[in-house]
Amino acid sequence: MSNKILSNKTNLQVLYEDNHIIVVNKRAGDIVQGDKTGDKPLSDVVKDYIKDKYDKPGNVYLGVVHRLDRPTTGIVLFSKTSKALPRLNKLFAEKKANKTYWALVKNPPPNTEDQLIHWLKKNPKKNKSTAYSKEVDGSKKAILHYKIIKALDNFYLLEVDLETGRHHQIRCQLSKIGCPIKGDLKYGFDRSNKDASISLHARRLEFVHPVKKENVIITAPLPKDTLWQACES
Template sequence: MMKKPFNVIFEDNHLLVVNKASGVLVQGDKTGDKTLTDYCKDYIAKKYNKPGAVFLHPVHRLDRPVSGIVVFARTSKALERMTTLFRKREVHKVYWAVVKRKPPEEMAKLTHWLVKDSEKNVSKAYDTEVPDAKKSELGYKRMGKLNDHWLVELRPHTGRPHQLRVQLAAIGCPIRGDVKYGFAKPNPDGSINLHAFHLVFIHPIKKEKLFLRAALPEEPFWEQFLEFEQLKTGDRHLDQTFSG
């Protein structure tokens, strides 16, 4: 049975924020598979009985095998302002990843220069600047160990293609299931254990601060890490600190 492609986290006249299932494309590609944008447009059309075309645009992306928060704009004004927030790095992002190898430090900042190979759809990380590379910065913290795997909290300071995946692989800690970046075997459902867990930003129209949280996937491997989720419940300092 196919899992539900998304759950709604937040919704008003300006934004639709959903928790995306792994395996669902955010926007179309050469596969022609139905996208998260398509599913969400269907949802809006049905809920609000809209007969014509629905205005709905994602303001950022998640890779297909990744789960978690995706923000859509429901108006052109919201789209323009949210795009500006992301570009100015005024959206605070928190991800959780599961890795097999223990990250070398309890807390650290990673800096690499990434070069994307568009034909192969992979990025390569370099420790020093090289031609056509983009500087990529990522903070991480080890959250704890369960059954020979480590849960790591990630805070990207830049937004490069495959950044979290390639930067963790560059320190010898590929994400569980991510065979593209060196993990030994795929997950049975084709996912990787990377989840966009939190977003914090100022609402583009209402100017209120939003703390948005996407529950971990309802999947046995992820669910064993739920005990760490309690660390997040009262966290209102996401833009300054790590959890725990």
């Protein structure tokens, strides 16, 4: 069963759901899993939605397959069964899930499309990564592909495909080439977005269903602000 539901109770946008998985369109500011802030995570919101929709007694099972940064929007996939979770984890670990992101940047990148290869080193205290052109101690290789898919009046829309999944990879690598993402103060953009978001959206996810073995393609609608909507047209 595939559906699109906007729950008034939770303001949760469900993009796809069946017996084994549920995919939602994360809003800026939502955290996927609980952290030291104590704010209610998206995983708990999804559990509440499932409990309410199916009138489930007791605890609801939900497995977190992957995460998005708090200020980022877009696709987040959860497992509804213990059977599906290890299969999805394996799929992501083996890089067999294709993730495509859209990013808004003010400065045009050096090329209309390119592959970026850097070595990223994470600073846990600052929750920030630094990109290096050569391998340094404690760094991990990071590879992504980008292309300009639209030029707006003051911004460029980039489509980004990840080959690796490193901490803040897209944010860090685009900043390294002089293209910090709109609103991303941490990585060099000059001012924040009004809603504290950054203009990075997990747009598309393609993977083989862990139980049905069918190909699943999900596309997440863009945030409702004017600039993102201009990208849609």
